[in-house]
Amino acid sequence: MQRLWPPVQDGEPSGPLSDTDLEQLYAYPDQLSGPWVQANFVSSADGAVTVSDRSEGLSHPADKRIFALGRELADVVLVGAGTVKAENYRGVRSNAARAERRLARGLAEVPPIAVVTGRCTIRPDGPLFTDTLVPPIVITTENAPVERRAALTDAGAEVLVAGEHAVDLEAALALLDERGLRRINCEGGPHLFATLVAQDRVDQLCLTLAPLLAGAGADRIVAGLAAPEPRAMRLESLLHEDGFTMLRYRRAGHDPDDPG
Numbered sequence: 001m002q003r004l005w006p007p008v009q010d011g012e013p014s015g016p017l018s019d020t021d022l023e024q025l026y027a028y029p030d031q032l033s034g035p036w037v038q039a040n041f042v043s044s045a046d047g048a049v050t051v052s053d054r055s056e057g058l059s060h061p062a063d064k065r066i067f068a069l070g071r072e073l074a075d076v077v078l079v080g081a082g083t084v085k086a087e088n089y090r091g092v093r094s095n096a097a098r099a100e101r102r103l104a105r106g107l108a109e110v111p112p113i114a115v116v117t118g119r120c121t122i123r124p125d126g127p128l129f130t131d132t133l134v135p136p137i138v139i140t141t142e143n144a145p146v147e148r149r150a151a152l153t154d155a156g157a158e159v160l161v162a163g164e165h166a167v168d169l170e171a172a173l174a175l176l177d178e179r180g181l182r183r184i185n186c187e188g189g190p191h192l193f194a195t196l197v198a199q200d201r202v203d204q205l206c207l208t209l210a211p212l213l214a215g216a217g218a219d220r221i222v223a224g225l226a227a228p229e230p231r232a233m234r235l236e237s238l239l240h241e242d243g244f245t246m247l248r249y250r251r252a253g254h255d256p257d258d259p260g
Helices: 019-026 061-072 082-084 096-104 146-154 171-176 190-198
Strands: 002-005 036-044 076-080 113-116 139-140 158-161 183-185 204-210 233-241 244-250
Touching: 019 061, 036 061, 036 171, 036 190, 061 096, 061 204, 061 233, 061 244, 076 082, 076 190, 082 158, 113 171, 139 146, 146 158, 183 190
Parallel strands: 036 183, 036 204, 076 113, 076 183, 113 139, 139 158
Antiparallel strands: 002 233, 204 244, 233 244
């Protein structure tokens, strides 16, 4: 994987990026005082977020490397229920080296997955519960059926209520913050991301562009709730491998060294 932006300066290595190089590029700000949300997506060159209803057809080892790094640096992985079902989500994988690196950063050995689901529609016997090292967090509403909430609790989830009829993402982020989960890595789907964009809660977007034209039919990386106005972002890095382009944008006007 090569860095195209920012340009290599005198004294900097110009060859392939090491794991340490990537960790430095993609690190969260230090000493956060509140939730800081990164979104992680892959799309085709013409904007499709899936091929045959899954993101796997757009992926590449370089993209998977960035995807895994997003999880490794985060306190929690945030994802919508639709993506959990479509991608057959399991718990975050770990090994001794990853756990050691996370502990050295002051993080838990494995980040939990927090699922946004207004009606608690995820299955308590699914791999998110049965194939995981840590139990998931379920963020739902007061109007979610009581029996579904109870079933997810019985399966091991911590069920959090944020909102009455629809999940209030501001309240959800505050609940995660109360638990010390401030480095938030959102993996979709498009409706959850659209709501974060509309509420101006996206601090960083990591977007991989696949060299593929998928044609009409698939969603974009945002779908649903419209933002009241465009959100300005600033290009922070651009990486390249085998025709795949890894873009990283931060909120315009946001100082990377400002922990707020």
